[in-house]
Amino acid sequence: xxxxxxxxxxxxxxxxxxxxxxxxxxxxxxxxxxxxxxxxxxxxxxxxxxxxxxxxxxxxxxxxxxxxxxxxxxxxxxxxxxxxxxxxxxxxxxxxxxxxxxxxxxxxxxxxxxxxxxxxxxxxxxxxxxxxxxxxxxxxxxxxxxxxxxxxxxxxxxxxxxxxxxxxxxxxxxxxxxxxxxxxxxxxxxxxxxxxxxxxxxxxxxxxxxxxxxxxxxxxxxxxxxxxxxxxxxxxxxxxxxxxxxxxxxxxxxxxxxxxxxxxxxxxxxxxxxxxxxxxxxxxxxxxxxxxxxxxxxxxxxxxxxxxxxxxxxxxxxxxxxxxxxxxxxxxxxxxxxxxxxxxxxxxxxxxxxxxx
Numbered sequence: 001x002x003x004x005x006x007x008x009x010x011x012x013x014x015x016x017x018x019x020x021x022x023x024x025x026x027x028x029x030x031x032x033x034x035x036x037x038x039x040x041x042x043x044x045x046x047x048x049x050x051x052x053x054x055x056x057x058x059x060x061x062x063x064x065x066x067x068x069x070x071x072x073x074x075x076x077x078x079x080x081x082x083x084x085x086x087x088x089x090x091x092x093x094x095x096x097x098x099x100x101x102x103x104x105x106x107x108x109x110x111x112x113x114x115x116x117x118x119x120x121x122x123x124x125x126x127x128x129x130x131x132x133x134x135x136x137x138x139x140x141x142x143x144x145x146x147x148x149x150x151x152x153x154x155x156x157x158x159x160x161x162x163x164x165x166x167x168x169x170x171x172x173x174x175x176x177x178x179x180x181x182x183x184x185x186x187x188x189x190x191x192x193x194x195x196x197x198x199x200x201x202x203x204x205x206x207x208x209x210x211x212x213x214x215x216x217x218x219x220x221x222x223x224x225x226x227x228x229x230x231x232x233x234x235x236x237x238x239x240x241x242x243x244x245x246x247x248x249x250x251x252x253x254x255x256x257x258x259x260x261x262x263x264x265x266x267x268x269x270x271x272x273x274x275x276x277x278x279x280x281x282x283x284x285x286x287x288x289x290x291x292x293x294x295x296x297x298x299x300x301x302x303x304x305x306x307x308x309x310x311x312x313x314x315x316x317x318x319x320x321x322x323x324x325x326x327x328x329x330x331x332x333x334x335x336x337x338x339x340x341x342x343x344x345x346x347x348x349x350x351x352x353x354x355x356x357x
Contacts, residue, residue: 032307082235096222097226105304230283259330302326
């Protein structure tokens with residue numbers, strides 16, 4: 001994967017959905033919502049420019065490239081299985097944990113959720129009177145917030161201790177008036193933030209994702225969750241499986257049944273990873289897995305953000321493509337707004353009335 005064009009899904013996984021081969025080149029069909037399906041070389045699928053690198057730092061890309069050698073051998077071995085059977089391998093847990101956190105799907109989902117949260121926050125902050133009251137509430141609950149800020153400014157000043165203490169007392173006593181005086185400037189500050197933050201978010205999301213991958217490309221906590229599952233390879237004979245742009249489909253005990261990344265509070269039921277057009281890797285803690293092929297394909301399409309791939313250009317896949325994006329978010333808009341509302345209401349309800357102006 002070394003170089004500027006970096007695959008956010010490993011090429012060895014994409015090759016399982018090959019539609020045809022020309023010498024060393026493998027092709028697959030790509031399906032997008034409201035678009036005509038097209039066949040392309042897999043070197044052009046799930047690829048992004050310098051996705052895992054920043055400037056001259058290629059640590060994450062190098063580590064992923066190295067890990068893919070072993071992961072590729074694992075998937076090749078699983079594809080050789082000719083009939084449905086149970087499989088055991090610690091490497092399966094490692095690969096699923098790795099695939100869950102490496103994708104463009106994850107980064108874009110985090111970016112989208114962050115954008116919604118920040119927009120809600122900025123809309124809230126535009127009410128400068130409420131913002132002022134919240135600041136006063138925080139100072140009232142913890143006066144050291146203001147005292148520490150003043151002390152920091154005093155470090156380079158040769159003031160007598162008694163004079164410093166007088167300034168602290170005056171600042172605390174006059175905080176409501178000071179904030180009222182600067183209230184008109186708060187609106188300007190929020191407006192500047194509204195313009196600057198959206199431009200900086202993509203870079204922040206990339207940096208945050210890469211820094212997380214630098215710590216580990218195989219998180220122990222996610223590996224541990226998969227260790228509790230029993231794994232099977234289910235073999236289909238109709239070349240019907242598709243691969244979403246997210247990798248692992250996770251089924252949890254929740255109102256929202258399918259996810260692409262597990263939250264710590266989720267009770268894990270099953271995981272599904274198509275590894276070829278005929279092979280499905282399933283991990284489960286259930287005795288019976290109650291999911292049909294049609295239900296699985298629909299869940300994969302709905303959980304994809306941008307596309308899914310298939311070895312066949314069939315009308316059923318064209319229909320499935322219309323469901324792309326229906327269930328791809330980490331949190332729904334409604335869930336995100338509810339989180340913001342609860343946070344803001346907690347802050348507003350806790351404002352001490354004696355500070356109101």
